[in-house]
Amino acid sequence: MSWDLSIQRFTKPYADASEIPQDERCLPLGSREGVQRAISEVFVGTDWTEPTWGIYGSVDGSIEFNMGESDPNEGFALHVRASTKVLPMIIELCHRHDWQALDWSSGEFLEQSENPGASLEAWLKYRDQIVGGK
Template sequence: MSWDVVLMRLPADVTSVHEIPADYTPDPLGRRDDVRAAVTQACPEADLSDPAWGELSGPTWSVELNIGSEDPVDSIMLHIRGSGGDVVTDVFRLAEALRCKVLDCANGDLITPVHTSGWEEFQEYQDRALGPSQ
């Protein structure tokens, strides 16, 4: 079970997936090698030994980075598992390095450093479904 968010370029005024124009095509994040370099610079501890999938781990959480095999890279899907608020710091570090926004796939809203309710909601759901994490 994971909380899924996507890193992508969106218009400045968009706050929800429902506000994205139907004909909108996001600018790519960059060439695959450049995207991987930006990920490494933002989070040096990320394991990018697989060119299409990366891994990032914290003390109580893990993140799979689905970079994909397309070049250029249009977006990165993050599959976040575990608990603890510090994972959000790394998510925004990646978003800043890639100059993109973070879209919560569960509720369709953008998350920001001050609006991370999707992560808290996921943790509450996870605790109900699986029991509190240790």
């Protein structure tokens, strides 16, 4: 169980998935190696033993980066099992590279959201309820 996001780059920024026109096409993010390097600059210590699946861990939790096989990389998923302390890092990654982080739960883009932590907070509450709380 995780809170999930996807990272893409579009021809222009969108606030919500509903704004994306039918004919919009994602732009490549860069080479797989370049995208891995970009992630590792923000999420220091990410383990890329499996090149299509990076794993970041810290005292605040973990994030799995599902890169897929494509090169150049056209987008990737984040499977977050961490506190809201990782949100500024995800947003920083997006701002540095003109990427957008789509929250699969809300349909909003984190870096455009007035409350980027709302969906993660709801997921954390749900997770704690399911696993017996903290």
